[in-house]
Amino acid sequence: MSLVFSGVCSHAPGITGRAARAPADQKDALYAVFDDMRARLHAARPDAVIVIAAEHFANFFMNNMPAYALGMSESYEGPIEDPEWLAIPKRKARGDLSLSQRLISEVQQTVDVAFCEEWRFDHGIMVPLHFLDPHNELIVIPANINCQGPPLTPLHRAWAFGEALRRAADAVPERIALVGTGGISHWPATPDSGRINEAWDRDFLDRWSRGDKDAMLAYTDTETYAEGGQGGFEIRTFIAAAAAAGGKGTVHHYQPIPIFAVGCTIGTLEIV
Amino acid sequence: MSLVFSGVCSHAPGITGRAARAPADQKDALYAVFDDMRARLHAARPDAVIVIAAEHFANFFMNNMPAYALGMSESYEGPIEDPEWLAIPKRKARGDLSLSQRLISEVQQTVDVAFCEEWRFDHGIMVPLHFLDPHNELIVIPANINCQGPPLTPLHRAWAFGEALRRAADAVPERIALVGTGGISHWPATPDSGRINEAWDRDFLDRWSRGDKDAMLAYTDTETYAEGGQGGFEIRTFIAAAAAAGGKGTVHHYQPIPIFAVGCTIGTLEIV
Amino acid sequence: MSLYQLSKLLYELNRDDTLKTRFRADPRDIVSGYTLSEEEREAILRPDIGLLYVLGVNGQILMHFAALCGIEWSDYLQRMRDGVKQHGPVRAGIYAMTTSVDEKISGA
Amino acid sequence: MSLYQLSKLLYELNRDDTLKTRFRADPRDIVSGYTLSEEEREAILRPDIGLLYVLGVNGQILMHFAALCGIEWSDYLQRMRDGVKQHGPVRAGIYAMTTSVDEKISGA
Numbered sequence: 001m002s003l004v005f006s007g008v009c010s011h012a013p014g015i016t017g018r019a020a021r022a023p024a025d026q027k028d029a030l031y032a033v034f035d036d037m038r039a040r041l042h043a044a045r046p047d048a049v050i051v052i053a054a055e056h057f058a059n060f061f062m063n064n065m066p067a068y069a070l071g072m073s074e075s076y077e078g079p080i081e082d083p084e085w086l087a088i089p090k091r092k093a094r095g096d097l098s099l100s101q102r103l104i105s106e107v108q109q110t111v112d113v114a115f116c117e118e119w120r121f122d123h124g125i126m127v128p129l130h131f132l133d134p135h136n137e138l139i140v141i142p143a144n145i146n147c148q149g150p151p152l153t154p155l156h157r158a159w160a161f162g163e164a165l166r167r168a169a170d171a172v173p174e175r176i177a178l179v180g181t182g183g184i185s186h187w188p189a190t191p192d193s194g195r196i197n198e199a200w201d202r203d204f205l206d207r208w209s210r211g212d213k214d215a216m217l218a219y220t221d222t223e224t225y226a227e228g229g230q231g232g233f234e235i236r237t238f239i240a241a242a243a244a245a246g247g248k249g250t251v252h253h254y255q256p257i258p259i260f261a262v263g264c265t266i267g268t269l270e271i272v
Numbered sequence: 273m274s275l276v277f278s279g280v281c282s283h284a285p286g287i288t289g290r291a292a293r294a295p296a297d298q299k300d301a302l303y304a305v306f307d308d309m310r311a312r313l314h315a316a317r318p319d320a321v322i323v324i325a326a327e328h329f330a331n332f333f334m335n336n337m338p339a340y341a342l343g344m345s346e347s348y349e350g351p352i353e354d355p356e357w358l359a360i361p362k363r364k365a366r367g368d369l370s371l372s373q374r375l376i377s378e379v380q381q382t383v384d385v386a387f388c389e390e391w392r393f394d395h396g397i398m399v400p401l402h403f404l405d406p407h408n409e410l411i412v413i414p415a416n417i418n419c420q421g422p423p424l425t426p427l428h429r430a431w432a433f434g435e436a437l438r439r440a441a442d443a444v445p446e447r448i449a450l451v452g453t454g455g456i457s458h459w460p461a462t463p464d465s466g467r468i469n470e471a472w473d474r475d476f477l478d479r480w481s482r483g484d485k486d487a488m489l490a491y492t493d494t495e496t497y498a499e500g501g502q503g504g505f506e507i508r509t510f511i512a513a514a515a516a517a518g519g520k521g522t523v524h525h526y527q528p529i530p531i532f533a534v535g536c537t538i539g540t541l542e543i544v
Numbered sequence: 545m546s547l548y549q550l551s552k553l554l555y556e557l558n559r560d561d562t563l564k565t566r567f568r569a570d571p572r573d574i575v576s577g578y579t580l581s582e583e584e585r586e587a588i589l590r591p592d593i594g595l596l597y598v599l600g601v602n603g604q605i606l607m608h609f610a611a612l613c614g615i616e617w618s619d620y621l622q623r624m625r626d627g628v629k630q631h632g633p634v635r636a637g638i639y640a641m642t643t644s645v646d647e648k649i650s651g652a
Numbered sequence: 653m654s655l656y657q658l659s660k661l662l663y664e665l666n667r668d669d670t671l672k673t674r675f676r677a678d679p680r681d682i683v684s685g686y687t688l689s690e691e692e693r694e695a696i697l698r699p700d701i702g703l704l705y706v707l708g709v710n711g712q713i714l715m716h717f718a719a720l721c722g723i724e725w726s727d728y729l730q731r732m733r734d735g736v737k738q739h740g741p742v743r744a745g746i747y748a749m750t751t752s753v754d755e756k757i758s759g760a
């Protein structure tokens with residue numbers, strides 16, 4: 001029928017896996033806004049939710065690294081990580097093969113997306129689902145943008161991917177929600193883990209909130225790496241979510257939490 | 273420096289593997305034109321040759337099926353098939369990592385190509401190399417278009433891929449040759465193996481020779497399947513080679529050989 | 545879904561010499577690693593090339609499995625024809641047959 | 653090229669429970685299946701998380717190998733810092749360090 005929801009959130013594994021080590025008030029505030037986001041998402045009554053992730057070598061490796069990928073299966077399992085390490089139990093999430101096929105065929109008209117008849121969710125999708133779909137009720141369509149192994153896809157193609165998903169969502173009879181998930185600046189899983197460039201993050205979120213396409217696409221990867229770390233490459237997921245929505249964004253939460261290794265962010269976008 | 277050569281040829285495994293079972297005059301005529309094509313290719317003094325293949329589940333499977341892929345390694349091995357079955361000995365072909373990275377980065381500006389730090393050549397690349405590079409001298413950059421597992425990439429994107437490769441070839445200092453390889457009509461590896469729709473093939477080759485983009489992109493997959501079989505989906509490689517060249521094509525050879533399971537085709541294109 | 549698993553088994557077998565050796569030594573052990581229907585499992589173990597074709601396995605994967613089983617090219621094509629005679633038309637995938645079961649197109 | 657092989661080993665280990673079990677039982681056997689330099693092989697077998705980091709293994713792969721080896725999160729971060737102290741800066745890949753070796757940014 002149409003795109004009925006577009007939002008963004010962080011997915012760092014520390015959010016669940018190292019929850020006890022964060023300042024309690026910061027953790028509680030973040031979790032509360034995740035609860036709000038869940039309410040907003042479910043209020044949109046989606047038939048399926050596309051999660052645009054930036055997965056971390058769980059399914060995709062440099063033997064065959066797609067710039068863009070979409071899942072095409074009846075179900076997906078996760079987390080691929082040790083459930084105790086991530087503090088998220090294993091689940092089998094429902095997919096929708098037919099819906100995936102229709103979305104992929106439409107996306108392929110403009111963006112050369114790989115399709116995947118199997119896909120094991122890592123923390124990049126499991127952390128969002130843990131908060132947004134705690135009872136494992138939603139139909140999930142995983143999407144991925146390679147933000148890990150260079151050469152990375154240019155930002156303007158991430159925008160094109162978001163536009164293609166919007167066109168595809170509008171072309172199917174189902175009500176489609178979309179969640180983009182990534183860090184802004186962060187240096188995850190390195191000795192610099194916990195470093196967060198709040199000024200750079202706030203500047204990016206300002207561009208994102210204004211729906212300012214040109215400003216969002218103006219970053220070079222060299223700049224992003226210098227200011228936002230290798231985790232900053234994941235801005236592609238936020239850019240795609242903005243392109244799909246087409247409207248202005250609202251940042252409901254932004255709080256650097258070093259032990260979570262990211263400036264924890266939650267936002268939603270106006271669908272126009 | 274620029275694209276210095278663009279051509280097309282068949283790659284059916286029977287061409288080498290079942291050579292003794294074809295009428296000798298037909299086999300000899302085909303092999304002679306392959307020799308001509310080798311002479312033309314080497315006369316262009318390429319620093320590297322991009323082979324646009326339509327590989328057959330040797331490297332890419334439905335767990336992660338890219339629409340477009342490019343190799344990014346210093347070397348590649350093949351054939352993945354039993355060398356006796358294919359009647360082509362194993363070789364390690366030279367790649368060029370740096371050249372691959374530069375080509376991929378440019379292609380990615382418009383086409384979302386997957387990159388592959390390993391790639392084992394199947395008959396789709398080995399049969400062409402067997403004739404065009406018998407002494408294993410050339411630097412090879414493998415490229416792939418998914419022509420096997422649906423949903424398949426639209427024909428207009430195969431055109432865009434050819435254009436992107438041309439732009440990339442023109443942007444690097446090396447002299448780049450390109451060979452597109454695929455069947456036209458054929459029903460390979462099925463009970464219908466040997467069926468060839470000569471009229472449909474000649475009509476396609478007419479559109480291809482005229483460099484008539486609109487006519488080449490006018491096929492639907494349903495039509496192609498009905499008239500050209502599942503092997504007909506490989507016209508995408510010929511279309512990409514035409515897009516890269518930009519000029520008219522010359523068909524140097526066309527001969528249906530049922531035991532080779534394809535209308536054996538060799539052609540070259542004017543670079544404009 | 546299980547055509548995907550069946551095809552994946554053959555895809556991995558075609559690519560991996562170690563898996564081929566293990567398959568030759570103990571095919572049941574290898575097959576047990578994939579979620580297959582009873583019919584699919586039996587088609588692999590027998591091997592019944594015709595049934596695998598009817599189940600929808602892509603010929604570009606199947607022909608290499610046939611070669612692995614020592615089945616010559618013309619015999620491979622004939623077994624697919626026989627499979628359609630015995631089990632009926634192809635049930636899934638893109639490889640439905642378009643000629644009659646008694647037609648030998650390539651002379652093979 | 654061998655950073656690719658080294659990373660692939662850890663990637664496959666992270667994904668595959670059977671491989672994990674086999675690795676625990678006989679790590680040398682698993683490691684022999686990949687084309688590694690002597691230094692890379694030893695870094696895996698010891699295991700030397702700091703050296704693996706310096707060799708350029710992406711942290712998104714390395715952190716799971718550390719967890720597999722029973723190394724706690726803060727200890728994992730410390731071992732990378734110690735690796736840089738001992739072996740010098742990161743030699744390849746995109747994960748060069750941007751803070752000093754004595755800085756504990758996350759408090760971890």
Ligand SMILES: [Fe+3]
Nearest residue numbers: 054124183234
């Ligand atoms: Fe991430």
Ligand SMILES: [Fe+3]
Nearest residue numbers: 326396455506
């Ligand atoms: Fe082919």
